[in-house]
Amino acid sequence: MDKSIELLWAKLEDKLNQQTSAITTVVTTNVMEAINDKMESIMQENKNLKTQITKLEQKLDQMEIDKRKKNLVFFGVEEKGKKESELVDYIKEIIVDAGLHLDSQEICNVYRIGAKTNKNRPVVVTLTTIWKKHLILKNKSNLPPRIYIKEDYLKHILEIRKQLQPKVEEERKKGNFAFIKYGKLIVKKSNDVNREKRKRKQTGSPNSPPKRSNPNIAKTSTAINAKDIIKPNILNYVVRGRSSSLSEISKIN
Template sequence: MEEVVKILQNIQDDVSKNKQEMKEMELNIKEFINNKIDEKFLIFETKNKELETKIEQQQKTIDILDKQLRRKNVIFFGIEEKEKGYESLLSIVLDIINNQMKIPCQKWEIEHANRIGKNTGKIRPVVVTITTTSRKIEILKKKKSLKDANIYLKEDFPPNVLQKRKELQEDLKRERETGKRVILRYDKIVTLKTRESEIRTPTERNKNKRLMSISPEETFKETGTESSNERTKQITKRNKSQTITSFLRPSQLNLNEQAPPTVNAKDTQKN
């Protein structure tokens, strides 16, 4: 009986050992799996960050290219859709610029002109690409001349920039109400430099004006004296005389002084 009890005891010990080993193996397996998962996760996370960086760089490049493409664009709003084709639309745009805005513009100065969006019955805007930036700036400066024609102009901005400009309108209004000279430039609020003439008072501006020059005669009348240097200069100018030698170079003067007197042949025969 004792032997049976010992055998059972041994069996129980073996079972408990096996259970312990199984638990340790399970823990090791879990730890191993977790480590592998962590490694894989770190690899995926690193690759994801690299992809995000590349996407950001590509997006910046796309934004720059988009900005460059729209840089010379002007959008006309309110031009009635009477054209029958591209040439007809181009003629209408040229007529508006030349006759209504009074800006001399040739056909070659417009690279492209087309309507935006689908034809739904509403007047669609016209995007006009100008060949030179200077001409585009001139057209934008005279956009107020089209008020009577119910046509207005805007610069061509990407959708994200347009959204940003809308969000900045309230901030721009508040800044101007405080007296600041600010404008909306692309997608940022820019503070203009305050003019120095606006800060100074009229008295200070008059002080900084250049004083009128006073002639020497007026100075002499006011002071009754004249500097010795001025008298010397005036005397030198009065006494200066011009002769033929004043037009000769020093080398010519030396040659004339050192040349021997010429001897006449008749004189030598007489002697």
């Protein structure tokens, strides 16, 4: 009797262990699936947020780039005057000394950057037009001594340009035409540069057939020219008539 009870108990215990193991496996699987689903959802949401943040950062960078498009940074400008109007006049004087014409109205904004120390702080100048900025950059070699200018780049763009500068020098030593355009290295082989120059010199194809003149167009242009000739004669006639009448009146008086 005791043995049969022990066998029954052993079977019950074994079955209970199997059921417990099965329940544990099912629960664990369900929990893991739920966690995986939740993790996938969180990871996808995180990925979407990162994409949105990247887009926002790009928009902010572009807004900042657009904001600085008309800016120039002047270095070596003396700490002369405290008022903004005095600084505007000083910057205008520097640019005029370089042989360029500049009205005060063409300067939209001017301010110094950095903490005030014994050294001359850089001056950011915002112009009203981009072409005036390019004109000043083109004539920067004519600026007074110890004063130089640079474009107003973002901080990370300045770092990129600094890292690219050795590559520019390396390409130039190879005889290539290399420069940095904003934050990218542009390299043109010497052969490509010469080919572009030759293309610019060519005014047209020698094999192109001569254009035939259209008689209708010639007639139209002749008629237009005739009108243009008649109009000045009429005006001259009117002017002569008025001048002669005035001279006659003056004689009578």
